[in-house]
Structures are given as C-alpha cells and as structure tokens.
Amino acid sequence: MKPAKPISLTRYLIEEQHAGRINADLRLLIEVVARACKTISMSVGKGALGGVLGDAGTGNIQGEAQKKLDVIANDVLLEANAWGGHLAGLASEEMDHSQPIPDAFQRGNYLLLFDPLDGSSNIDVNISVGTIFSVLRCPDGVTSPGDEHFLQPGTTQVCAGYTTYGPSTMLVLTVGHGTHAFTLDREVGSFIMTARDIQIPADTKEFAINMSNQRHWEPPMQRYVADLLAGKDGPRGKDFNMRWVASMVADVHRILTRGGVFFYPLDAKCRDKGGKLRLMYEANPMSFIVEQAGGAASTGRQRMLEVQPTGLHQRVPVMLGSRNEVAEAVRYHAEHDRA
C-alpha cells in the first residue's frame, strides 16, 4: 500500500465533496457508518471481558446460528442509520427483509446494505472479523423502498467499504475514485488515511480458498487449483503459497495489501443455493473495492458487478483479486464450458 498524507476520514470526505465526487448526504451517510463501526470495534475489542462472545441462541433467514456479536453489530448499524437522515431504507444479512426508514424519521435518497459482522466463526477464537457495506441510490419517486428496489447490479453502487477489526481497526472505502484505507486512531477516536489509491499487483503467487471443499468443486476449479499446487513443475511454472483466514474481510484486506486471489467457488454443497457468499452485501461491495484498486472480480463466468440480482440474500461464486490470476481462473472455466 502507498503511504498517505495523514488526513482524517472527515477531511477526505470534505475534499471529495468539494471536488464534486460526492454530495453532502453521501458524505454524512459514510460518517454515520464509520461512527457505527467504531462502536462495533469497541464491542469486538472487549471480547470475553465484555460478555460479547458466544451464540445469541437465534438464527437468521439463511439458517445460520447468530453469534451475540452478529446481533450487536446489526443493532448498532440499524440504530445509527435509522436516525441518520440520509437513507430511504436498509438491508442486512441478519434481517429477512429490507426496512424502509419510518415516516416519523427524516428520510434521504440512499439505500444501505450491510454484513454487520463478517467472519462470525472467528469471533470466539480472537481472529479478525469485520463489517462490509454497500450504498445504492433509491430509485426516483420511491419513498418507501421494498426488497425489489435494492436489486440493482453492483455497477450502480455509489460507495462500498469494509472495516476490519484486527490488531488495528481499519476502514477501506471507495466512492468510485480509487480505494483508500483509514486506520482508527483509538486515542483520538478518528479514522486517519494510511493508504491512498491502493493498487493490487496484477500478478500473484498467493491464493486463498477453503481446500476442504476440494472434492465438491466443479471440474474447471479442480483443474485450476491442481495446476497451482503443481507449482514450478506444473503448467504454471511457479510455486504458489496459500492462506485462508475464513473472514472474507481479512482475506480481501491481505489481497489489497500485497496481492493475491480469493476464491469461494461453486461446490456440490452450495450448488442449490448458488454459492456460499452473498452478492448484495459481500461480493458486490468487495468487487467494487477490488476493481477500484486495479483488481478484478468474477463469478468465474461473468463480471461480478454486472450480475443482475434476483434476491436480497442471493448467493454467488466469488473469484477476486490480482487481475491476471482472476483472468486465468476464468479462462479455465471458459475452456471447460466450451468443451
């Protein structure tokens, strides 16, 4: 990552507004989300002392058991944004349906989608987790948006970001003019820019995938990963390293920092659902962030940001990161489909 002049998130957003790249509403919306993420960061940081670890004893619409922190993070984001005045509606991994902003509250023109706590399986073992979010425009004339108004392809996102709650808390953001990283100064309570215009190297020797699913993958993925594993002696002619944190935020953050590719492909276990990761609040925001950093993002058969969504909680196969390596994986899929 390129070091940045240490300006605050607030200053960066004001500069973007003055440059005509965002309006005041979007600036304030991002500030509200960032503030909520600071609160979540404090809850995550309390760990076992704060009584925030473990299961909530409830489940979400996706049939997943919720952790206490999934519920806490969702509530923090809901409360902060319902009163923010910049949204028409919001949607979350943890809620069956989107929620319009009630009549009694001040309403804005944006739609916010979020994965309040990404990497839930890592909460109890003190490994990095995060929050992912995506901002869309509410269609003209719609005052009380329903799920259908959120079903816009990723190309229409006006902002995407994630926060990683790791050894330091970082916010990575794009409003469509590059991808920038901000580190939380815990003493001052501000996010300070620490990397401007992040560029993911086009080539890489590092991939991220859950190898335990290998036997369930489709043939082109089997062949592609077998060729990576063959290293110097195989058709790729170079050795590859592997990493898998199992928090998408942490795996994507590593890729933004030093390159790499991340895969959650289709497999026999998740085929009926369309994949494992969710399009609207995982794949799309991460793909926007990665593309703005010079990387690529695909389902293996289509550019991620061009997928026309059909459901709020729709799942998709995900391949993203260093663009030449994503292109290579896509090539294996195309060759297989042509045969």
Ligand SMILES: O=P(O)(O)OC[C@H]1O[C@](O)(COP(=O)(O)O)[C@@H](O)[C@@H]1O
């Ligand atoms: O446990 P697996 O199958 O390797 O899946 C890990 C993936 O699941 C996720 O944890 C899903 O996110 P949630 O925790 O928000 O459900 C991703 O962050 C991660 O990449």
Ligand SMILES: [Mg+2]
């Ligand atoms: Mg997630």
Ligand SMILES: [Mg+2]
């Ligand atoms: Mg989650």
